[in-house]
Amino acid sequence: MTEHAYEFTHAITRLPASSIVHGLRAEDVGNPDHAQMLQDHAHYVSTLHEAGAVVTELPALEAYPDAVFVEDVALCLPGVAILMRPGAASRRGEVGEMESTLREVYDEVLSIDGPGFIEGGDILITAKEILVGRSERTDAAGVAELAAIVSDRGYRLREVMTPEGVLHFKTDCSLLDAETILSTKRLAASGCFENYRVIHTCDGEEAAANSIRFNHLLLMPAGFPATRERLQAEGYEVREINNSECAKLDGGMSCLSLRFQAE
Numbered sequence: 001m002t003e004h005a006y007e008f009t010h011a012i013t014r015l016p017a018s019s020i021v022h023g024l025r026a027e028d029v030g031n032p033d034h035a036q037m038l039q040d041h042a043h044y045v046s047t048l049h050e051a052g053a054v055v056t057e058l059p060a061l062e063a064y065p066d067a068v069f070v071e072d073v074a075l076c077l078p079g080v081a082i083l084m085r086p087g088a089a090s091r092r093g094e095v096g097e098m099e100s101t102l103r104e105v106y107d108e109v110l111s112i113d114g115p116g117f118i119e120g121g122d123i124l125i126t127a128k129e130i131l132v133g134r135s136e137r138t139d140a141a142g143v144a145e146l147a148a149i150v151s152d153r154g155y156r157l158r159e160v161m162t163p164e165g166v167l168h169f170k171t172d173c174s175l176l177d178a179e180t181i182l183s184t185k186r187l188a189a190s191g192c193f194e195n196y197r198v199i200h201t202c203d204g205e206e207a208a209a210n211s212i213r214f215n216h217l218l219l220m221p222a223g224f225p226a227t228r229e230r231l232q233a234e235g236y237e238v239r240e241i242n243n244s245e246c247a248k249l250d251g252g253m254s255c256l257s258l259r260f261q262a263e
């Protein structure tokens with residue numbers, strides 16, 4: 001079904017606005033530094049280029065502090081994009097800001113209309129299925145609405161649970177290749193990856209789980225050397241990107257882009 005689960009031609013990103021200091025966070029560990037974030041964002045985009053991506057870089061949106069985290073507002077599948085309905089009220093306006101960009105690329109753009117909620121950070125696409133973690137931002141009705149859309153197109157969707165206290169499902173996991181998942185031990189312990197090969201993040205390095213495989217490269221947040229070495233030993237070609245500022249807002253590598261294969 002999703003044979004191109006980590007092979008992409010395109011990505012969409014959005015520059016961080018200076019209003020990023022008002023971004024949502026589970027715990028306040030200080031405001032992100034906008035200048036540093038811009039630098040990290042530029043490194044992220046250049047690494048996507050290195051991976052072979054054509055990158056559409058959207059302008060900053062001052063009105064939406066979290067809009068840099070574009071992944072949460074849409075799901076990009078081969079031939080169809082689906083606009084999400086974020087559980088975070090302050091983020092719902094970001095969806096309309098993304099729509100025209102997706103319409104330029106996709107003939108078919110659908111949307112989650114509610115009453116449920118769902119954010120892209122809770123959705124992991126693998127070669128066999130679409131995994132959706134229920135969370136503080138994604139509820140059963142949101143999952144059911146997405147399931148109805150994708151099952152019509154031949155996808156298998158499996159609902160799982162994001163661990164308590166973890167923002168999104170993909171805060172704790174990422175796809176490494178067709179059958180391998182990088183996961184925290186706490187998420188893998190739920191049994192949701194029984195049909196996959198799992199590589200665990202090393203203890204104390206749980207935030208390394210929010211990485212992305214894009215073609216031949218694995219983009220990882222910097223600062224998790226034990227997990228990086230484990231992945232390199234498995235043969236993955238790693239690129240580390242400073243994520244100190246996004247991390248203050250519970251963001252990682254996956255949140256910063258929408259990734260897809262143009263037809």
Ligand code: CIR
Binds near residue numbers: 171250
């Ligand atoms: C939020 O709380 O919505 C943002 N501060 C972080 C979103 C991170 N997105 C993601 O993990 N997909």
